[in-house]
Amino acid sequence: MPIFEYACKECGTEFETLVLPGKEPPGACPSCNAPEVERLFSLPAVQTDETRAKSVASAQRRKKKLGEERVQEQRKYEEAHEGH
Numbered sequence: 827m828p829i830f831e832y833a834c835k836e837c838g839t840e841f842e843t844l845v846l847p848g849k850e851p852p853g854a855c856p857s858c859n860a861p862e863v864e865r866l867f868s869l870p871a872v873q874t875d876e877t878r879a880k881s882v883a884s885a886q887r888r889k890k891k892l893g894e895e896r897v898q899e900q901r902k903y904e905e906a907h908e909g910h
């Protein structure tokens with residue numbers, strides 16, 4: 827029988843529940859009764875790392891783009907405040 831872990835999006839309570847195939851979502855949070863619950867996936871490490879690496883890579887691309895603009899601003903700032 828598949829028992830999955832869920833976390834409540836409202837209060838963060840983690841709970842395990844038996845989920846029959848095709849019967850997701852399992853229902854409301856047992857603590858606050860909020861219907862918004864999130865499945866906690868226990869994926870194999872390889873998939874998790876791959877997923878993490880992908881999101882890290884895209885985050886770094888964004889950061890790099892933003893970072894270059896910030897570096898230029900920082901240089902301007904430093905130039906303006908040098909030699910006082």
Ligand SMILES: [Zn+2]
Nearest residue numbers: 834837855858
């Ligand atoms: Zn809750």
